[in-house]
């Protein structure tokens with residue numbers, strides 16, 4: 710195996726396991742992955758609050774939650790329609806779009822591919838208008854459901870709730 714492949718594999722496993730402290734790992738992916746490594750204070754924080762008022766329709770942002778990336782997509786009418794119309798498709802991991810969102814215009818997803826843990830690309834990638842994981846070619850739709858490729862499951866929807874119209878709280882506040 711070429712050295713580059715070995716390094717990529719190592720970076721990749723780190724992301725999949727959420728391992729920390731791998732100082733010295735080389736490769737272009739490292740600075741990105743490092744930014745998601747949870748520090749103790751991040752891990753102690755159970756929730757992430759996001760002001761969604763400035764996310765335009767069709768726009769997506771990625772926010773860290775407990776050291777993991779979360780996609781927050783303000784779906785357009787077209788993206789919602791695509792997702793709902795695919796409810797009856799032959800889905801590898803069947804789920805209704807309605808059961809994956811609290812409000813049709815907001816899609817909140819753990820941005821970790823269910824194959825081996827890469828971070829998929831942003832909305833509008835892949836063959837179903839959703840998210841492409843380029844590691845091994847998994848295609849997710851605009852509901853985050855797996856449609857094609859080796860990933861076995863849909864992108865996970867984390868626990869979240871809305872506080873008013875503009876604040877999204879990801880995670881559960883500690884009791």
Ligand code: FES
Nearest residue numbers: 822824825842845
């Ligand atoms: S990790 Fe996403 S397709 Fe393999």
